[in-house]
Amino acid sequence: MLKREEIQKIAAGYGRDITIGIFGSHSAKEIGCAAKAAGFRTAIVVEKGREKLYTRYNRHLYDEIIEVERFRDMLNQEVQERLLELSTIFIPNRSFAVYVGYDGIEQEFRVPIYGNRLMLRAEERDYERGQYYLLKKAGIRTPKHFESPEDIDRLCIVKVQQAANPLERAFFYADSPEDFYRQAEELLKQGIISEETLSRARIEEYVLGARFNANFHGYALEDIFGDFDLVGFSDRRQVNLQGFLNLPARDQLKIRVPVTNEEIGHFGVTMRESKQHLVYDAAYRFRRVVEREYPPKMIGPFALQGAIAYSPEEHGRLEFVVFDVSPRVPGDPAMGPTSPEMRILSLKHRRRIEDPLDLAMMEIAEAVKLDRLEEIVT
16 A cells, blocks of 8 residues: 555655646546646546547647556556656546556555545445445435345335446336346346346435535645535436436336436536535535545545435425445536536635636645645645
């Protein structure tokens, strides 16, 4: 395991000419745009066969292109040495965590990361100290969990990793053990899931509520920027669920293919001010737990994804029920253009904030200016 002190020493020796390191997937355009707008040099690591979006159509966002045969090769000595030569601060996203792997990131990747690298593993639902452990410690309500399909006694959502795509899940809905096994068999026959991924599926009650991805930014330099900021709300557009929802109910019943929930895009939403304290309180409690369980703290972008729903214990009381935690860049380019929080944050920080990732660049720039770069990296 790499010690934080080693990474801090590297960052402290960088000087003031910093490069923002970017993983060529998921949120690479957002990060590149925010970094260039802040005046930083950028370096992107791309995988052969998947590089065209960045090297041809958006080449202006990246000063340095590092091409690898497969993403995990960025752990190779020559790739890391090049990033270190460029004085790189790396911004982690979900693709980085999945394709490079937690062991490699925690034990081999010597490039300073803006954020808490140990929190990346906590996103996994089956990790003993993962997101559900942290949410429980924070006293944040999560959907009821069913250990076995035989226990299903209400409408549930089943979260299964896709067989061929480690980034995506093949959600399906079941209201009984029989319904679970029937749909699982269909997905197995089509090769969408495997016996292995099905064995690790999480079965949760389906929460009847309005869905919100509540997105935040947590600061390392709290004495300057405060604890955290809300940056806005969003929701997902999914294949092929979106197509089903566009049809009248009578026609939905005519389609004989399983509903899948592969994320394909996002759209911005807003929440009534009278209920926003629910998500602020959840973020505050989550940050405090992370400080204790994964020091130093939750640094950089994170999201609590869930729904505002009625409490089963107290009739008429609304609460924020969290389904998922994203302890890194959420990868939602709709956030900046649609969130009213951008104007609010521009006033708070006395600079123009157009996108949530502008906050990351703001803190990195301030850390460089004050010679406090080692405080914001792990």
